[in-house]
Amino acid sequence: MIQHVTVVGGHGRSGEPDGVERVEFAMGDVVAIVGPTGSGKTTLINDIELFADANTPTGRRVLFDGVPAPMEFRDDPARNPIALITQNTTFLSDLPVAEFLETHARIRCVETQQRASVVARTLAFANELTGEPISEASRMTELSGGQTRALLIADATVVCDAPIVLLDEVENAGIHRTRALQLLRRQRKIFLFVTHDPRITLLADYRIVMQGGRIRQVLRTDETERGLASAVNRLDDVLARLRDRIREGGRITAAEMEGVA
Amino acid sequence: MKLIICAGPATTGKTAVLRHLIRKLQARGQKPAFLKIDVQYAEEDEQFAREFGIPTRKVYSGELCPDHCNVMVLGDALQWASSANCDVLMVETAGLCLRCSPYVDGGLGLVVLEATSGMNLPLKVGPMLSLADVAVVTKIDRISQAEREVFRARIQDVAPGVRIREVNALHGIGIDPLVARVDAQADVNGPLLLRGNPPVGTCTICVGKKEIGWQSHFGVVRALENQTFYRGE
Ligand SMILES: Nc1ncnc2c1ncn2[C@@H]1O[C@H](COP(=O)(O)OP(=O)(O)OP(=O)(O)O)[C@@H](O)[C@H]1O
Ligand SMILES: Nc1nc2c(ncn2[C@@H]2O[C@H](COP(=O)(O)OP(=O)(O)O)[C@@H](O)[C@H]2O)c(=O)[nH]1
Ligand SMILES: [Mg+2]
Ligand SMILES: [Mg+2]
Ligand SMILES: [Zn+2]
Numbered sequence: 001m002i003q004h005v006t007v008v009g010g011h012g013r014s015g016e017p018d019g020v021e022r023v024e025f026a027m028g029d030v031v032a033i034v035g036p037t038g039s040g041k042t043t044l045i046n047d048i049e050l051f052a053d054a055n056t057p058t059g060r061r062v063l064f065d066g067v068p069a070p071m072e073f074r075d076d077p078a079r080n081p082i083a084l085i086t087q088n089t090t091f092l093s094d095l096p097v098a099e100f101l102e103t104h105a106r107i108r109c110v111e112t113q114q115r116a117s118v119v120a121r122t123l124a125f126a127n128e129l130t131g132e133p134i135s136e137a138s139r140m141t142e143l144s145g146g147q148t149r150a151l152l153i154a155d156a157t158v159v160c161d162a163p164i165v166l167l168d169e170v171e172n173a174g175i176h177r178t179r180a181l182q183l184l185r186r187q188r189k190i191f192l193f194v195t196h197d198p199r200i201t202l203l204a205d206y207r208i209v210m211q212g213g214r215i216r217q218v219l220r221t222d223e224t225e226r227g228l229a230s231a232v233n234r235l236d237d238v239l240a241r242l243r244d245r246i247r248e249g250g251r252i253t254a255a256e257m258e259g260v261a
Numbered sequence: 262m263k264l265i266i267c268a269g270p271a272t273t274g275k276t277a278v279l280r281h282l283i284r285k286l287q288a289r290g291q292k293p294a295f296l297k298i299d300v301q302y303a304e305e306d307e308q309f310a311r312e313f314g315i316p317t318r319k320v321y322s323g324e325l326c327p328d329h330c331n332v333m334v335l336g337d338a339l340q341w342a343s344s345a346n347c348d349v350l351m352v353e354t355a356g357l358c359l360r361c362s363p364y365v366d367g368g369l370g371l372v373v374l375e376a377t378s379g380m381n382l383p384l385k386v387g388p389m390l391s392l393a394d395v396a397v398v399t400k401i402d403r404i405s406q407a408e409r410e411v412f413r414a415r416i417q418d419v420a421p422g423v424r425i426r427e428v429n430a431l432h433g434i435g436i437d438p439l440v441a442r443v444d445a446q447a448d449v450n451g452p453l454l455l456r457g458n459p460p461v462g463t464c465t466i467c468v469g470k471k472e473i474g475w476q477s478h479f480g481v482v483r484a485l486e487n488q489t490f491y492r493g494e
Binding site: 046048049050056057071074082084085088091092093094095100103105106152155156159160214 | 359376404407415417427435438470
C-alpha cells in the first residue's frame with residue numbers, strides 16, 4: 001500500500017521554477033488545488049496521473065514512496081493506484097452504461113462474481129448525486145454533463161477504489177457537490193481536488209496555489225480559516241437553497257435569504 | 262537496418278507519434294529514414310525532411326491497396342535507406358482495406374488508434390491490429406481515465422498479445438516506452454516475409470474496375486444473398 005506521493009517541482013509556462021522544491025502527500029491528506037483559469041491546475045493533476053518523469057511540458061516528476069512509478073502502473077489498470085475524474089464531461093464512448101461499467105470493473109480486476117453488484121452500487125452512488133437518475137440501459141453518450149460527472153465520481157470510488165483520487169472541479173457539473181465529497185471522504189485516501197469553491201477549499205488540510213503554470217505556494221488551512229468554515233458553510237447553504245428554488249421553477253423570497261439578508 | 266511499419270486509420274496521429282519518435286531517436290544518435298505510403302495525397306515526407314533533415318520518400322499507391330503497394334516497394338525502400346547511410350527505416354502507411362496488414366516478420370509493427378474513435382473500432386480494424394506488435398493509443402488527453410481504460414480492455418479482448426501504449430502525441434507524453442521498444446528491436450535481414458496471410462486473391466475492384474454489382478467483376482466475388490464464390494475461367 002502506498003504511503004506517500006511526492007511531486008518534485010518543475011517549471012511554469014515561462015520556465016520559472018515551481019515555488020516549492022517538492023510537495024509531499026501522505027496517505028489521508030486532503031488537498032485543494034486553486035488558482036485562476038488557465039493557471040495550470042488541471043496540468044498539475046494530469047502530471048500525477050501520467051506518472052510524470054520529467055517528460056511532460058512542466059518537467060515535474062512524481063514519486064511513489066520515493067521512487068518513480070513502476071511500468072505495471074501504466075500497463076495494468078488493476079495496479080494503477082490513481083483514479084482521476086477529469087474536467088471533460090463528454091463521453092465519446094458508444095457503450096451502454098452497464099456494459100461500460102462492467103468492462104471497467106473487469107480491467108480494474110473486480111472478481112467476476114462481484115461485478116454485477118459493483119455495477120449496481122456504482123449506479124446507486126451516481127444517482128445520489130444527480131437530479132435525473134441514470135439507467136443501466138442508457139448509452140454513455142446520452143448522459144448530460146452532470147450525469148457523466150456523477151457516474152465518473154461513482155466509478156472512481158466503487159469500481160477503481162484507488163488509494164489516490166484526483167478530482168478536477170467537482171462544482172461545475174451541477175451535481176450535489178458537498179454530498180459527493182462526503183461520500184468520497186468516507187475512505188482514507190490521498191485526495192486532491194481542483195476547486196474554485198471556498199467551502200470545498202476549507203475542507204482541505206492545505207492548498208496548492210497555481211499561477212502561470214507553476215506552483216506558487218502551498219498554504220496550510222489555518223485556525224482563523226477553520227473558525228470561519230461554519231459561517232462559509234451557512235452562506236453556501238443559502239446559495240444552494242437559491243439554486244434549488246430556481247431549478248425547481250420556484251421564485252426567490254426573503255425566506256430563502258434567512259441568515260444573510 | 263531496423264524496420265518500423267506504422268499503420269492506422271486516417272488522422273489517428275501516426276505522423277504525430279513518428280515525429281516524437283524521430284526526434285528522440287535522432288537525439289540518441291540514430292539515423293532514421295522515412296517512407297510514406299498513401300493513396301493519393303501526402304506531405305509528411307516534405308514535413309519530416311524539413312523538420313529533421315532526414316532522407317524521406319513517398320509513394321502513391323493509386324489503384325492498388327496501400328498494403329499491397331507496401332509489399333511491392335519495401336525491398337527497394339530498404340536498399341534506398343541503407344544507401345543513404347540510415348539505420349532505421351520508418352514507414353507510415355494508411356492501410357485502407359482492413360483485410361491485409363502491412364507488417365513484416367522481423368520488423369516492428371505499430372498500429373496507431375485514437376482513443377476518441379469509439380469502443381467498436383478495435384473490432385473493426387482486423388489484422389492491422391491483431392498482427393501488430395504494439396498498439397499506440399493516441400489522444401488520451403481528450404477522454405476520461407475510465408474511458409481510456411475501457412478502450413484498453415476492448416483492444417485486449419480482440420488482440421490479447423498486442424502491447425498497448427497510451428500517448429498524448431501532441432505533447433509527446435508516453436513516447437519513451439516506444440523509444441525503448443525501438444532500441445530493443447533487431448535489424449532485419451535475409452528474405453523478408455509479410456506477417457500473416459494476405460487476403461484471398463486480388464480483386465478487380467482493388468485494381469480499378471468501378472462498376473457496381475458483382476456481375477461486372479471476376480475472380481472471387483460476393484452477392485448480397487450469398488457467401489463469396491468464384492466467377493470466371
Ligand atoms: N508548467 C507548464 N508548462 C507549460 N504549459 C503549461 C504549464 N502549466 C500549464 N500549461 C498549459 O497551460 C494551459 C492551461 O492550463 P490548465 O488547463 O492546467 O489550466 P487550469 O488551471 O486547469 O484552467 P481552468 O480553471 O480553466 O480549468 C494548458 O494548455 C496547459 O498545457
Ligand atoms: N489532442 C490530441 N491531438 C492529437 C494527438 N495525436 C494527434 N493529434 C492531432 O490529430 C490530427 C491528425 O494527426 P496526424 O498525426 O496527422 O494523423 P495521421 O493521419 O494518422 O498521420 C492532428 O491535428 C494532430 O495534431 C493527441 O494525442 N492528442
Ligand atoms: Mg482545468
Ligand atoms: Mg500522417
Ligand atoms: Zn488489401
